[in-house]
Amino acid sequence: xxxxxxxxxxxxxxxxxxxxxxxxxxxxxxxxxxxxxxxxxxxxxxxxxxxxxxxxxxxxxxxxxxxxxxxxxxxxxxxxxxxxxxxxxxxxxxxxxxxxxxxxxxxxxxxxxxxxxxxxxxxxxxxxxxxxxxxxxxxxxxxxxxxxxxxxxxxxxxxxxxxxxxxxxxxxxxxxxxxxxxxxxxxxxxxxxxxxxxxxxxxxxxxxxxxxxxxxxxxxxxxxxxxxxxxxxxxxxxxxxxxxxxxxxxxxxxxxxxxxxxxxxxxxxxxxxxxxxxxxxxxxxxxxxxxxxxxxxxxxxxxxxxxxxxxxxxxxxxxxxxxxxxxxxxxxxxxxxxxxxxxxxxxxxxxxxxxxxxxxxxxxxxxxxxxxxxxxxxxxxxxxxxxxxxxxxxxxxxxxxxxxxxxxxxxxxxxxxxxxxxxxxxxxxxxxxxxxxxxxxxxxxxxxxxxxxxxxxxxxxxxxxxxxxxxxxxxxxxxxxxxxxxxxxxxxxxxxxxxxxxxxxxxxxxxxxxxxxxxxxxxxxxxxxxxxxxxxxxxxxxxxxxxxxxxxxxxxxxxxxxxxxxxxxxxxxxxxxxxxxxxxxxxxxxxxxxxxxxxxxxxxxxxxxxxxxxxxxxxxxxxxxxxxxxxxxxxxxxxxxxxxxxxxxxx
Amino acid sequence: xxxxxxxxxxxxxxxxxxxxxxxxxxxxxxxxxxxxxxxxxxxxxxxxxxxxxxxxxxxxxxxxxxxxxxxxxxxxxxxxxxxxxxxxxxxxxxxxxxxxxxxxxxxxxxxxxxxxxxxxxxxxxxxxxxxxxxxxxxxxxxxxxxxxxxxxxxxxxxxxxxxxxxxxxxxxxxxxxxxxxxxxxxxxxxxxxxxxxxxxxxxxxxxxxxxxxxxxxxxxxxxxxxxxxxxxxxxxxxxxxxxxxxxxxxxxxxxxxxxxxxxxxxxxxxxxxxxxxxxxxxxxxxxxxxxxxxxxxxxxxxxxxxxxxxxxxxxxxxxxxxxx
Numbered sequence: 001x002x003x004x005x006x007x008x009x010x011x012x013x014x015x016x017x018x019x020x021x022x023x024x025x026x027x028x029x030x031x032x033x034x035x036x037x038x039x040x041x042x043x044x045x046x047x048x049x050x051x052x053x054x055x056x057x058x059x060x061x062x063x064x065x066x067x068x069x070x071x072x073x074x075x076x077x078x079x080x081x082x083x084x085x086x087x088x089x090x091x092x093x094x095x096x097x098x099x100x101x102x103x104x105x106x107x108x109x110x111x112x113x114x115x116x117x118x119x120x121x122x123x124x125x126x127x128x129x130x131x132x133x134x135x136x137x138x139x140x141x142x143x144x145x146x147x148x149x150x151x152x153x154x155x156x157x158x159x160x161x162x163x164x165x166x167x168x169x170x171x172x173x174x175x176x177x178x179x180x181x182x183x184x185x186x187x188x189x190x191x192x193x194x195x196x197x198x199x200x201x202x203x204x205x206x207x208x209x210x211x212x213x214x215x216x217x218x219x220x221x222x223x224x225x226x227x228x229x230x231x232x233x234x235x236x237x238x239x240x241x242x243x244x245x246x247x248x249x250x251x252x253x254x255x256x257x258x259x260x261x262x263x264x265x266x267x268x269x270x271x272x273x274x275x276x277x278x279x280x281x282x283x284x285x286x287x288x289x290x291x292x293x294x295x296x297x298x299x300x301x302x303x304x305x306x307x308x309x310x311x312x313x314x315x316x317x318x319x320x321x322x323x324x325x326x327x328x329x330x331x332x333x334x335x336x337x338x339x340x341x342x343x344x345x346x347x348x349x350x351x352x353x354x355x356x357x358x359x360x361x362x363x364x365x366x367x368x369x370x371x372x373x374x375x376x377x378x379x380x381x382x383x384x385x386x387x388x389x390x391x392x393x394x395x396x397x398x399x400x401x402x403x404x405x406x407x408x409x410x411x412x413x414x415x416x417x418x419x420x421x422x423x424x425x426x427x428x429x430x431x432x433x434x435x436x437x438x439x440x441x442x443x444x445x446x447x448x449x450x451x452x453x454x455x456x457x458x459x460x461x462x463x464x465x466x467x468x469x470x471x472x473x474x475x476x477x478x479x480x481x482x483x484x485x486x487x488x489x490x491x492x493x494x495x496x497x498x499x500x501x502x503x504x505x506x507x508x509x510x511x512x513x514x515x516x517x518x519x520x521x522x523x524x525x526x527x528x529x530x531x532x533x534x535x536x537x538x539x540x541x542x543x544x545x546x547x548x549x550x551x552x553x554x555x556x557x558x559x560x561x562x563x564x565x566x567x568x569x570x571x572x573x574x575x576x577x578x579x580x581x582x583x584x585x586x587x588x589x590x591x592x593x594x595x596x597x598x599x600x601x602x603x604x605x606x607x608x609x610x611x612x613x614x615x616x617x618x619x620x621x622x623x624x625x626x627x628x629x630x631x632x633x634x635x636x637x638x639x640x641x642x643x644x645x646x647x648x649x650x651x
Numbered sequence: 652x653x654x655x656x657x658x659x660x661x662x663x664x665x666x667x668x669x670x671x672x673x674x675x676x677x678x679x680x681x682x683x684x685x686x687x688x689x690x691x692x693x694x695x696x697x698x699x700x701x702x703x704x705x706x707x708x709x710x711x712x713x714x715x716x717x718x719x720x721x722x723x724x725x726x727x728x729x730x731x732x733x734x735x736x737x738x739x740x741x742x743x744x745x746x747x748x749x750x751x752x753x754x755x756x757x758x759x760x761x762x763x764x765x766x767x768x769x770x771x772x773x774x775x776x777x778x779x780x781x782x783x784x785x786x787x788x789x790x791x792x793x794x795x796x797x798x799x800x801x802x803x804x805x806x807x808x809x810x811x812x813x814x815x816x817x818x819x820x821x822x823x824x825x826x827x828x829x830x831x832x833x834x835x836x837x838x839x840x841x842x843x844x845x846x847x848x849x850x851x852x853x854x855x856x857x858x859x860x861x862x863x864x865x866x867x868x869x870x871x872x873x874x875x876x877x878x879x880x881x882x883x884x885x886x887x888x889x890x891x892x893x894x895x896x897x898x899x900x901x902x903x904x905x906x907x908x909x910x911x912x913x914x915x916x917x918x919x920x921x922x923x924x925x926x927x928x929x930x931x932x933x934x935x936x937x938x939x940x941x942x943x944x945x946x947x948x949x950x951x952x953x954x955x956x957x958x959x960x961x962x963x964x965x966x967x968x969x970x971x972x973x974x975x
Contacts, residue, residue: 026928029726029928030924030925030928032726033692033723033724033726033924033927034923034924034925049663049664050663050664050666050667052664052752053664053665053666053667053668053703053704053705053752054667054668054703056699056703056751059750060753077729078722078726078728078729078730079730080730138670138671139671139936300659301656302662303656303657303662303674365662365669369670374666374667374670375667376667376668376670376671377667377668377671378667378668378671378672378704378936379668379699379700379703379704379935380700380704380932380933380935380936380939381932381936382932383696383699383700383928383929383931383932383935384928384929384932384933386925386928387924387925387926387927387928387929387932388925388929388960390924390925390928391925391957391960405960407960409962411946412946412947413947413949413964416963416964416965417961417962417963417964418933418949418953418962418963418964419929419933419955419960419961419962420961420962421959421960421961
């Protein structure tokens with residue numbers, strides 16, 4: 001039941017929803033039932049079969065159509081009087097500029113990636129429109145409120161970079177199945193079927209013998225008139241046999257590790273098996289989109305774990321099918337979790353490699369989840385989170401600042417709660433996004449190129465789409481449609497120069513200004529020259545810092561060093577060499593303890609640390625005292641271990 | 652489990668959720684049969700969740716005809732008389748739910764829930780009742796308990812911006828993931844009647860105020876012969892009087908159950924859709940946990956109130972009789 005005041009605010013509100021997926025469908029329905037009249041939805045995606053189990057506004061017959069448009073039509077069926085405007089577009093499209101955002105009273109995010117979330121956060125800040133942000137993974141979820149000047153912005157806490165693996169772990173010393181998947185997907189698959197000109201570490205560092213690299217260079221190219229069967233076996237023997245043999249001869253590497261054993265195709269598969277495969281494959285036809293090695297070999301259940309023999313047969317069969325049925329695509333393929341044959345090939349290759357390194361084998365279903373960074377999702381969590389978003393949105397419309405809460409949806413009952421509200425934070429005064437505080441970058445200015453800075457810092461770390469980089473009043477780099485040829489050539493040349501050689505040299509002590517005109521974001525970066533970087537720990541060869549953490553928890557609390565993040569209620573991203581961005585770090589939970597008998601009231605700012613479920617943020621969060629009862633205990637986590645289990649099973 | 656594999660179609664459709672609860676749980680879900688009675692907004696939310704999850708069948712009971720009030724918080728009912736005219740609420744909801752997942756059998760059962768005999772309930776694994784009197788709740792719960800097979804029993808109701816779920820899983824065995832290992836656990840539940848007869852003074856002092864407030868309203872409606880929710884602001888003085896009496900009888904400080912909370916619950920007869928989504932979502936999750944025997948289910952009351960934003964679990968069972 002809503003009050004007159006609430007009803008008025010709801011009816012007069014113009015709402016922007018970003019994302020019409022898992023959370024979006026639930027949100028649009030709940031907004032409609034609650035009486036909202038004017039809603040815009042932006043979503044660039046089209047509907048897929050794996051959406052249908054939770055995105056209940058969509059049906060089988062809608063597969064392939066715009067999510068935003070189908071969602072609008074579905075809701076208009078039970079609320080025909082509403083005005084719903086659907087935009088089948090990327091929220092980062094320049095047409096959704098600050099002016100566009102200014103027309104809304106509140107923005108509600110149901111997004112599935114960090115990049116878009118940061119973008120919307122910046123536009124909301126620039127347009128001064130409140131943002132309600134959300135995310136879910138499995139049974140976990142959270143809703144947060146971001147109002148400029150009142151609460152922290154989405155980026156007040158640094159977001160961790162997606163997990164990357166040291167190159168040598170992937171190429172030489174895998175210890176987890178995920179390492180084998182990354183190898184199979186980003187190195188082997190890319191080498192065989194992807195762009196030949198791309199750098200690829202497949203053979204590099206896999207041995208101490210420099211010769212193997214030279215020798216290997218042409219191994220992957222199919223020779224003229226070479227039959228597909230011997231070609232497949234040659235590849236197999238090279239990557240699972242020869243390379244492993246060379247690598248395992250390096251005594252130093254295996255001092256403290258289990259030495260891998262080389263696997264050759266002839267040992268696993270007697271000659272006639274491949275013959276058989278061939279026959280089966282020839283009889284099996286033909287629709288390119290559904291070419292499957294599993295189907296050719298009569299393997300049906302994606303939940304089954306193949307034996308080494310089955311993996312080997314799938315490997316050869318999938319390779320053969322790529323050449324037999326999809327030859328035109330070879331050279332341009334990149335891994336796609338929805339490409340059955342690619343998933344089969346990667347699963348098989350990862351399993352063979354895992355067998356070689358004594359790592360347990362996994363099913364196609366599991367391998368697909370890891371390779372595609374597939375986010376776990378269920379309808380119930382999305383429904384709950386959508387309800388909580390609407391509750392916060394109404395408070396935001398009424399400007400009930402004191403009542404704003406971030407709410408966590410928990411998998412396990414914690415301190416008697418399944419839904420846990422927490423008082424939002426004040427803006428972080430050192431946030432480079434909402435407070436424009438300078439950042440600091442350690443970089444080797446006489447070795448790093450402007451291109452490295454643009455790619456690794458400006459785009460990847462700062463999430464800037466249309467960068468403009470200035471040193472004082474000198475423009476070093478700029479993108480845009482309105483540049484003339486001379487400028488374009490100049491900037492292209494600058495990209496290839498090392499920082500200290502730029503027309504306006506960037507050296508120790510330089511202050512750079514980076515702007516994004518679309519996001520109306522400006523940030524300043526102090527450059528500090530540093531000679532050496534640790535290749536393993538600082539693979540970028542540079543180190544960005546500047547945020548300081550939000551005010552730490554009161555000293556009578558232990559802070560909680562967990563890294564807990566809840567993704568998004570959406571599907572995968574295809575980031576290179578990453579594990580799901582929402583991975584929960586093992587063993588980093590600590591119990592929070594509260595001195596017994598201590599009584600405090602909300603007005604005294606009584607707070608305790610809590611996990612922050614916001615997208616991988618690692619920080620100290622505080623829980624307000626949740627009740628007016630003096631004797632209410634502080635929120636305590638004693639059973640969070642199991643939160644990490646799902647992820648563990650995937651590794 | 653029984654060894655029957657999920658079909659390719661099921662694996663494709665349920666991919667994301669199998670990654671949450673596993674293929675085994677998905678198989679159990681697809682063989683489960685659910686009965687719901689009282690199709691208001693919260694139950695509509697629950698039905699959507701459970702149909703999407705892929706249960707075997709869902710049976711709906713609600714013979715009321717569709718009114719404007721019925722569709723206000725229920726997205727399963729199109730506000731078009733040409734569509735709903737002449738049909739019962741259950742029939743209209745059934746038509747909508749069938750669309751959500753063609754793999755789930757959705758049907759309607761007519762008749763009065765309390766007059767059906769025990770055999771009727773034998774067909775189901777889960778029974779969810781909403782918007783019925785405390786007597787009916789007790790009666791259905793007892794009928795479920797008398798069956799040789801275990802039937803999970805739930806009640807769910809939302810008033811104003813508050814919601815309540817009651818759970819009776821009788822004797823429930825489940826597995827729980829703890830770091831690397833799976834541990835087997837067991838919980839013993841009291842019936843609805845046993846739970847609401849627990850003396851108030853036996854409950855922790857911090858026990859949810861909503862628990863007490865809703866018992867007061869339940870008793871008031873029962874004594875006055877009203878239907879659930881058939882109460883108005885004019886009843887407030889009588890309700891407050893009853894509250895005082897009950898608090899005195901139970902040696903509970905009457906200020907614990909605030910007058911303003913009771914007033915809110917009386918005025919707000921209509922459901923608040925965001926609360927339906929939240930409570931229907933929690934109920935969906937709990938039923939999935941119960942069917943799959945995976946994960947710790949809540950015992951035995953859940954409360955949600957928009958005012959403080961907390962979703963609280965309260966264990967209301969007689970400490971002497973129940974051992975944890």
